Amino acid sequence: MLTRLITRPITALGAYVLDTLSFTGGVGYLFRDTAVAAPRALLHSRGRRLGWSNLWAQMVRVGVRSIPIVSLVIFCIGAILSFQMAPILKEYGALAQIADIIGIAVFRELGPLVAAIVLTGFAGASIAAEIGTMVVSEEIQALEASAIAPVRFLVVPRVLATTVMMVCLAVVADLVGSAGGMFVSRYFLGIGYLQYAQHTFTAIKLQDFNTGLIKSAVFGALISGLACFLGLNVTGGAEGVGNATTRTVVLTIVALIIVDLMFTSVFYYLGW
Amino acid sequence: MPEIAIEVRDVTKRFGSQTVLNAIRLDVQEGETLVILGGSGSGKSTLLRVMIGNLRPESGDVIAWGKSICTMSDEQLADYRKSIGVLFQSGALYNSMSVADNVALPLREHTDLPEETIDIMIKIKLELVGLREASTKMPAELSGGMKKRAGLARALALDPKILFYDEPSAGLDPVTSAEIDELIIDLNEKLGVTSVVVTHEMESAYRIADRMVLLDRGRFVASGTPEQMRDSEDPLVKQFVHGLTHGPLTDRRRGGQYEVDLLGGEV
Numbered sequence: 001m002l003t004r005l006i007t008r009p010i011t012a013l014g015a016y017v018l019d020t021l022s023f024t025g026g027v028g029y030l031f032r033d034t035a036v037a038a039p040r041a042l043l044h045s046r047g048r049r050l051g052w053s054n055l056w057a058q059m060v061r062v063g064v065r066s067i068p069i070v071s072l073v074i075f076c077i078g079a080i081l082s083f084q085m086a087p088i089l090k091e092y093g094a095l096a097q098i099a100d101i102i103g104i105a106v107f108r109e110l111g112p113l114v115a116a117i118v119l120t121g122f123a124g125a126s127i128a129a130e131i132g133t134m135v136v137s138e139e140i141q142a143l144e145a146s147a148i149a150p151v152r153f154l155v156v157p158r159v160l161a162t163t164v165m166m167v168c169l170a171v172v173a174d175l176v177g178s179a180g181g182m183f184v185s186r187y188f189l190g191i192g193y194l195q196y197a198q199h200t201f202t203a204i205k206l207q208d209f210n211t212g213l214i215k216s217a218v219f220g221a222l223i224s225g226l227a228c229f230l231g232l233n234v235t236g237g238a239e240g241v242g243n244a245t246t247r248t249v250v251l252t253i254v255a256l257i258i259v260d261l262m263f264t265s266v267f268y269y270l271g272w
Numbered sequence: 273m274p275e276i277a278i279e280v281r282d283v284t285k286r287f288g289s290q291t292v293l294n295a296i297r298l299d300v301q302e303g304e305t306l307v308i309l310g311g312s313g314s315g316k317s318t319l320l321r322v323m324i325g326n327l328r329p330e331s332g333d334v335i336a337w338g339k340s341i342c343t344m345s346d347e348q349l350a351d352y353r354k355s356i357g358v359l360f361q362s363g364a365l366y367n368s369m370s371v372a373d374n375v376a377l378p379l380r381e382h383t384d385l386p387e388e389t390i391d392i393m394i395k396i397k398l399e400l401v402g403l404r405e406a407s408t409k410m411p412a413e414l415s416g417g418m419k420k421r422a423g424l425a426r427a428l429a430l431d432p433k434i435l436f437y438d439e440p441s442a443g444l445d446p447v448t449s450a451e452i453d454e455l456i457i458d459l460n461e462k463l464g465v466t467s468v469v470v471t472h473e474m475e476s477a478y479r480i481a482d483r484m485v486l487l488d489r490g491r492f493v494a495s496g497t498p499e500q501m502r503d504s505e506d507p508l509v510k511q512f513v514h515g516l517t518h519g520p521l522t523d524r525r526r527g528g529q530y531e532v533d534l535l536g537g538e539v
Contacts (some may be wrong), residue, residue, distance in 0.1 A: 138364035145324050145360075146378045146426075147353035153381075 030151070030229050031221070034159050037152040042160075054157040062123040062158070062224075063165025067172060070118045074173040077110055078102060078180025086189055098185055099178075099199035106177035107208045113260060114177075115169040116219035119162070120252045124227040127158055128248040131231030132241035140232070150232065159224045166220025167213055174212065207272050215263050219256055226252050275302040277434055277466050278323060283332035285318055285490075292318045294490040295332065300434070305460050305467040307477045309512065310487035311521065316470045317361075319487070320438050323468065324358055325349050354382055357427030357465075361439045363419035365411040371398070371422045372407040378429040397425040400462075401455060417448035424455065434466040435459065441476045453479045474513060478502075486512060488521070 041051040081102050089095045131154060134140050143150050178200055185191040230248045234240040278300040285293040292315045300306050310316040321327040323334055325341050334341045341352055365374050375394045379385060385393070398404040401421040411419060420440060427435060440456065441449035453476045460467050460480075471477055477484060478498050485495040486509055494501065494509045501513050511519025 133367075137367065138360045138362055139366055141321070141326055142358065142360055142364035142366070142423075142426075144326055145353055145356070145358040146381070146430075147350040148377070148381050 026233070027225060027229050030155065030232075031225055033151045034155050034225070037149065038156050038160065041152045041156045051157070054153070055161055058157045058161035059165055061126075062119070062161050063168060066119055066122045066165075066169065069122065070115045070169050070173055071176045073118055074106070074111060074114050074177040075180035075183075077114060078106060078177040078182075079184045080180075081105065081110075082181045082184035082189065095189060096191060096195065096199060098189065098191065099181065099196045100203035102181035103178055103200040103204045104208055106181070107174050107204055107212050109212070109260075109264070111173035111177050112166075112170045112212045112216040112219060113256070115173040115216065116166065116223060116256050117253060119166060119169065119220070120223050120249055120256065123162055124223045124248050124252050125245050127162075127224060127227035128231040129241055129245045131228055132234035132244045135232060135234045136237055136241060155224075155228045155232075158228055159221055162224035163217050163220035166223070167216045170212055170216035174209070211263075211267050211272050215260060218259060218263070222255055222259060223252055226255065276300070277302045277337065278468075279335040280319070280323065281333045281335065283319070283322055283329045283334065285315070285322060285327060285329045292490050293322070293329065296487070296490070296492055298485050298492070298495065300466060300468055301483075303460075303464060303466055304482040305456065305469065305480050307481040307484045308468065308470045308487065309472065309474075309477060309484055310470075311472060311512070313489070314487045315490040316472075316487050317438055320358075320436055320468070320470045324356060324436055325353060354378075354430050355432055356434050356436060357424075357430070357432035358436045359420065359423045359427050359438065359440060361442055363411070363416075363423035365414075365419055365422055365426070367411050369410075370407070371403065371409050371411070371414070371425075374411070374422060375407075375426045375429050378426065382430060393429070397428050398422075400428060400459070401425045416443050417445075417452065420444070420452055421455070424459075428459070428463075431463075432465060434468065437467065437469040437471075439471055440469060441471060441473045449473070449476060450479070452476075456480050474515060488512075 042055070044051075082098060085098055085101055086095065089098055089101075131140075134154075140150050143153060182193060182196045182200075185196050186193055227248045230244045230251070234244045276299050280296055280298045280300075282295045282297055283293050284291065284295055294315075296315075296319060298306075298308075308316045308319060318327065322329050325334075325344075328342060333343075336352055339348070339352070341349060344352065365371070366377065369377070372394050375397050376390050379390050379393060383390075394407065395404055398407055401424050403418060403421045403425060406414065406418060406422070411422070414422060437456065440452050444452065456467060456469065457480055459465055467480075469477075469480060481498050483495065483497055484501050486493040486501070488508060494504060494506055496504070501509060504510060504513065508520045510516065511521050
């Protein structure tokens with residue numbers, strides 16, 4: 001009984017560590033295979049025919065359709081930030097600096113992150129559910145049996161499309177987020193459009209914009225990579241698909257924040 | 273002596289601690305229709321997946337036209353898979369594509385044919401399975417039997433030398449099931465393809481088989497022509513082939529552990 005009390009947590013911890021390692025390893029392998037298969041999918045003469053049309057279809061599905069939601073969310077966040085900051089800035093007599101703060105916060109951090117989180121719910125979940133359903137209905141087996149590698153045919157276009165579209169969405173989010181701040185400043189704080197814009201442009205350096213975009217690209221690959229991995233590893237029918245979808249959203253959001261922290265700290269030490 | 277297309281050599285496959293295939297050994301001869309029989313859980317579908325290279329056995333080997341598919345490079349395995357066609361249990365159509373696109377996918381992926389030629393080939397393949405008028409339909413709009421036909425047309429896309437069927441009559445009514453059987457015989461005669469059919473339906477097995485193999489719990493039990501199987505004196509073969517309610521298969525299921533189990537293992 002007593003030995004059980006001691007061994008049980010150790011076994012559980014061991015199992016947990018092993019699970020985490022095999023998960024991370026699996027995702028790593030998937031990314032490696034994707035990188036290897038990507039050139040073949042897009043440049044090889046045969047792959048090209050389907051590769052580009054697949055990529056295009058995925059870009060529309062992942063990116064274009066999520067523009068309105070990303071815009072709505074980030075506009076609200078820009079507006080919220082304005083309201084929150086205004087009293088403090090007023091106290092210091094620096095209300096006009098509101099554009100600087102919101103600009104940097106949105107371009108460096110909030111634009112990419114909010115776009116990524118919306119995209120996780122939007123594209124990540126649907127990719128995991130779609131690929132999971134294909135596993136359950138033997139479609140993946142059928143692809144393999146026709147000598148069509150699922151990584152090249154399914155994963156490559158999704159990962160590339162999400163990465164590219166995530167960068168585009170971040171640009172949209174940057175602009176709309178600033179517009180949200182601008183809107184509140186104009187109508188509630190009495191700062192004119194022109195003044196706000198001038199402050200924004202002087203405060204933001206190209207580096208703020210670029211670091212945000214570098215992060216966005218990594219976020220995009222992460223969202224679709226995790227979704228594909230969890231989708232491909234579905235077992236056990238419809239319930240398995242549901243589990244994979246939930247796990248995709250939860251794990252991706254956690255991973256996004258952790259990766260964000262890593263990048264931000266590296267940028268900080270590099271002085272970017 | 274007929275040529276051997278595929279040779280399964282002592283294949284053993286485990287899932288975790290469970291041995292699903294135990295030293296299975298069989299030959300598929302060129303041009304024949306081989307039916308692999310077995311109850312649920314006998315390992316017959318697993319054997320099919322090993323033969324098409326989707327699962328790797330723990331030990332043993334599968335030799336296709338003289339080459340081991342278990343030790344092949346990815347490119348060689350891809351070439352092997354282009355020379356086979358597989359009809360999965362559910363049809364396994366790609367649900368996001370129309371029937372025509374399903375059939376066209378292997379052609380678009382593996383050949384340089386222009387679209388006009390592919391169009392013609394789609395029509396030929398669909399006509400072979402009697403589904404030409406459904407080419408623009410989506411898989412969700414098809415009945416079970418039509419899905420299998422469409423899956424079969426796709427399996428035929430690259431003119432395979434050998435066709436694998438996983439439970440072709442599963443989930444179909446007797447008439448549709450008989451139609452699919454007719455199709456299997458037809459393709460075997462018209463195109464001369466070798467067929468490997470995994471099933472547990474004796475009626476359909478007798479219709480299509482040149483030779484039968486019976487598996488039980490991952491082990492080879494017997495093989496022979498339909499007549500030899502029908503006349504077999506082996507109690508296990510007899511029970512399975514004739515669908516009897518008494519015999520070694522059912523005795524085993526009622527195993528003597530019941531009392532022990534009920535009394536919590538303290539007898």
